[in-house]
Amino acid sequence: xxxxxxxxxxxxxxxxxxxxxxxxxxxxxxxxxxxxxxxxxxxxxxxxxxxxxxxxxxxxxxxxxxxxxxxxxxxxxxxxxxxxxxxxxxxxxxxxxxxxxxxxxxxxxxxxxxxxxxxxxxxxxxxxxxxxxxxxxxxxxxxxxxxxxxxxxxxxxxxxxxxxxxxxxxxxxxxxxxxxxxxxxxxxxxxxxxxxxxxxxxxxxxxxxxxxxxxxxxxxxxxxxxxxxxxxxxxxxxxxxxxxxxxxxxxxxxxxxxxxxxxxxxxxxxxxxxxxxxxxxxxxxxxxxxxxxxxxxxxxxxxxxxxxxxxxxxxxxxxxxxxxxxxxxxxxxxxxxxxxxxxxxxxxxxxxxxxxxxxxxxxxxxxxxxxxxxxxxxxxxxxxxxxxxxxxxxxxxxxxxxxxxxxxxxxxxxxxxxxxxxxxxxxxxxxxxxxxxxxxxxxxxxxxxxxxxxxxxxxxxxxxxxxxxxxxxxxxxxxxxxxxxxxxxxxxxxxxxxxxxxxxxxxx
Numbered sequence: 418x419x420x421x422x423x424x425x426x427x428x429x430x431x432x433x434x435x436x437x438x439x440x441x442x443x444x445x446x447x448x449x450x451x452x453x454x455x456x457x458x459x460x461x462x463x464x465x466x467x468x469x470x471x472x473x474x475x476x477x478x479x480x481x482x483x484x485x486x487x488x489x490x491x492x493x494x495x496x497x498x499x500x501x502x503x504x505x506x507x508x509x510x511x512x513x514x515x516x517x518x519x520x521x522x523x524x525x526x527x528x529x530x531x532x533x534x535x536x537x538x539x540x541x542x543x544x545x546x547x548x549x550x551x552x553x554x555x556x557x558x559x560x561x562x563x564x565x566x567x568x569x570x571x572x573x574x575x576x577x578x579x580x581x582x583x584x585x586x587x588x589x590x591x592x593x594x595x596x597x598x599x600x601x602x603x604x605x606x607x608x609x610x611x612x613x614x615x616x617x618x619x620x621x622x623x624x625x626x627x628x629x630x631x632x633x634x635x636x637x638x639x640x641x642x643x644x645x646x647x648x649x650x651x652x653x654x655x656x657x658x659x660x661x662x663x664x665x666x667x668x669x670x671x672x673x674x675x676x677x678x679x680x681x682x683x684x685x686x687x688x689x690x691x692x693x694x695x696x697x698x699x700x701x702x703x704x705x706x707x708x709x710x711x712x713x714x715x716x717x718x719x720x721x722x723x724x725x726x727x728x729x730x731x732x733x734x735x736x737x738x739x740x741x742x743x744x745x746x747x748x749x750x751x752x753x754x755x756x757x758x759x760x761x762x763x764x765x766x767x768x769x770x771x772x773x774x775x776x777x778x779x780x781x782x783x784x785x786x787x788x789x790x791x792x793x794x795x796x797x798x799x800x801x802x803x804x805x806x807x808x809x810x811x812x813x814x815x816x817x818x819x820x821x822x823x824x825x826x827x828x829x830x831x832x833x834x835x836x837x838x839x840x841x842x843x844x845x846x847x848x849x850x851x852x853x854x855x856x857x858x859x860x861x862x863x864x865x866x867x868x869x870x871x872x873x874x875x876x877x878x879x880x881x882x883x884x885x886x887x888x889x890x891x892x893x894x895x896x897x898x899x900x901x902x903x904x905x906x907x908x909x910x911x912x913x914x915x916x917x918x919x920x921x922x923x924x925x
Contacts, residue, residue, distance in 0.1 A: 451518035453538050455490040462486035462535065464558050464566035466636040469647045471615070471684040472669045475574035476549035479647070480667035481514070481557050483566060484523070484537045489559040490516050492540035496547070496555045504554035504568045511560075514542025519629065520660040527593065527630035534630060541667045550575035569644030572614060574686045579880030581612050582649075582686075585823040585873065586619035586734075586774035588635060589655060596634030598869055598893075599824040604642050605891060606823075606874040609904050613876070614686070616646055619774030619820070620653025620696075620734030626661030649691065652679025653734040653774060657697035671717070673709035674698065681710050683717050689728035689879050690721035692768075696735040696755075705735050705748055705755050711762070718766050727914065728879055729768050736773025737763075738817035740780040740848045741828040745836045756838075761787045763815040769884065769912055770877075771817045777828045779821040779873055779888065781847040781910060784814030791844045797913065801878075801885045808883070808911040816912065820888065821873030827853040827866045847908055852890060870894060874904075885911040 465484045472480025481494055492514035495506045516538050523537040542557065552572045558565035574580075583606045588599035607613065623631040636643060652662040662679040663670070670680035678697035683690065692714060696705040706714075718729055737749060737760035749755050763771055764787035783791040792814040796807045809816070821827075830850045834841070842848045853866040860867070872891040877884070889904040896902050 453487075453490055453516050453518050456487040456536075459486045459488040460535070461488050461562060461564055464564060465537075466632060466665065467557060467566050467569065467644055468636070468666055469555075469569070469571050469644075470667050471647060471649055472543050472667055473545065475684050475686055476576055477547045477573060478543060478545045479547070479555075479571055479573070480669070481540075481542045481544070481555070482665060482667040483540050483557045484519075485540065485559065485564065487536050487538055489540075489562055489564055490538060491559040491561055492516050492542050492557075493560040494542040494544060494555065494557050496544050496553045498548070499552040499554050499570060504556075506554070506556065510544065510546070512542050512544050514540055516540050517664075519664050521627055521629040521632075521664065523629045525628070525630060527634070534633075537629075539664055543667065547573050549573050550578075567641065567644060569641075571645075571647055574614070577687055579878065580614050580687050581610060581876060581878040583607070583610050583613045583616045584619065584732075584772050584818075584820055584875040584877055585616065586772075586820055587621040587653065587777055587822040587826070588618075588824040589621040589624045589653075589822070589826055590631065590634060590824050591624045593634050595825040595869065596631070597638050598872070600635060600638035600640075602823040602872045602874060602891065603639050605904055606889070607642050607646060609874075609889060610876040614647070615649050617691070617732055617772060618648060618650035618823075619732055619772055620651050621655045621774060622650060622653070622665075624655055626656035627659045632661075632665055649684065649693065649732070651693045651732045651734055651774075652695050652697055654697060668693075671710070671713045673707070673713060675707070681713065683721070685721070685724075685726065687879065688726060688881075689730060690718070690724075690726035692717060692729065692731045694731060694733040696733055706759060714762075715766065718768075722767075727882070728770075728884060729766070731763065731768050731771045733771065734774045736771060736775065736817055736819055738771075738780075738782045738785060738844065739773060739776040739778070739819045740842065740845065741776040741778035741831050741851070743776045744831045744841075745833045750836065756789065760785060760789060760815075768815040769812075770886075771815055773817060773819040776819055777822045777826050778819060778830065778851050779847065779849065779890075779907065780817075780819050780845055781908065782817040782845050784809060784812035784816055785844060786814040789838070799911075801909075801911065802887065804887060804906065804909050806885055806887075806909045806911045808885075808913040810913045811915055812912060816910075818875070818886070820875050821871065821890070823872055823874060825869040827851050827868065827871060829854060829864070829866060846910070852892070852907070856894065873907075882914040883911060884913075885909075
């Protein structure tokens with residue numbers, strides 16, 4: 418994509434480099450050479466695929482991304498503090514963003530669907546100068562055309578205090594029906610954890626990021642729920658091409674990001690710092706992370722520590738510690754794979770929790786030390802939200818969690834133990850067979866359990882010196898009297914820091 422000169426001035430000439438744009442830290446992202454020109458003959462249509470993201474200071478700013486028909490080239494954002502049950506934008510703060518031609522062909526109609534696809538423009542804008550810990554109404558669109566999205570809400574981050582967020586991964590639907598299933602996981606998670614401040618997604622939002630109607634399926638089926646939350650995603654390998662990740666998300670990419678493949682970035686929320694990695698930005702020497710990304714990660718975490726962050730959480734799609742198909746992949750299990758190269762860095766950098774995706778199974782490691790062994794566990798049990806939770810007290814290592822899948826596809830537990838390190842599964846506190854396995858193999862692929870039976874999500878709460886995780890499962894075969902599958906708790910764990918141990922090694 419390339420941004421409209423009408424809406425963004427002459428900055429285009431300074432950022433377009435051989436049709437591949439590298440993130441500058443300002444969220445300015447582009448890939449193709451097409452310039453958006455308003456089509457007066459195009460139907461006005463509606464505002465679609467609205468996404469609210471973290472961009473810049475989370476206490477005072479938000480990023481917005483949306484799509485319109487090619488009739489609209491202006492990118493207008495209005496926000497007003499929420500002081501009543503309805504929004505009045507008369508005296509709203511107004512912000513002007515940018516428009517672009519998407520990298521994907523948006524005019525391809527989906528199969529087996531009545532939707533008629535039309536060419537689209539994408540839009541990005543950022544709200545700044547907001548109050549911390551404050552709820553706002555917002556709408557996005559084109560003021561000159563009277564075209565506005567439905568009204569949504571967002572909340573800026575607090576400077577301190579406890580908070581809860583939802584983590585899930587791999588919605589990755591291959592059909593409209595599967596997208597409806599994945600969308601229902603998001604909506605169920607938000608209903609189950611109504612106090613969540615945002616949703617982190619560990620990659621593979623869609624099955625093929627270059628197919629635009631798959632994004633429509635997911636966004637349009639989630640609907641209003643997406644308008645009232647903030648999304649913090651990482652790119653999965655299914656979004657590694659064609660700038661499809663940054664075309665749909667307005668984030669502040671770290672310097673050196675190859676944004677054609679995704680983006681790496683970070684953000685603060687209260688006393689926690691989140692590092693969002695991009696496994697698609699690769700290098701031969703260290704699989705799945707380029708040297709620029711590794712250098713950025715080390716520097717970013719060091720700065721976060723200096724700024725007082727007590728918790729460091731990493732989100733990455735291809736995680737080093739998992740228990741299904743990908744556990745034996747070369748880029749994870751090989752000599753230069755992430756388990757032997759990236760995982761030791763996590764321990765040395767003092768990462769508390771690594772949230773992963775890619776492997777479509779639920780598993781949780783013990784604290785993993787820099788030598789890839791399990792550190793001794795010092796556990797205490799405390800009550801949290803009615804649950805008896807075992808807390809790791811000052812763990813000497815990083816805990817890895819792979820939260821199953823929010824969508825249809827699931828894998829069996831990896832049985833190739835001869836290819837794995839000795840006693841590999843002994844490094845996990847939870848290493849079950851996939852809970853979908855009881856429903857038999859998939860008719861189209863007997864190497865996997867049947868699709869669409871089990872979905873998962875997590876509620877993560879950080880409050881002072883305590884991190885608490887409640888993991889939920891939705892079994893589509895177990896429904897209530899109304900015929901609705903309800904989530905049940907399958908696992909809980911936590912981390913307790915009785916002292917602020919900084920493990921960052923400047924020489925690593």
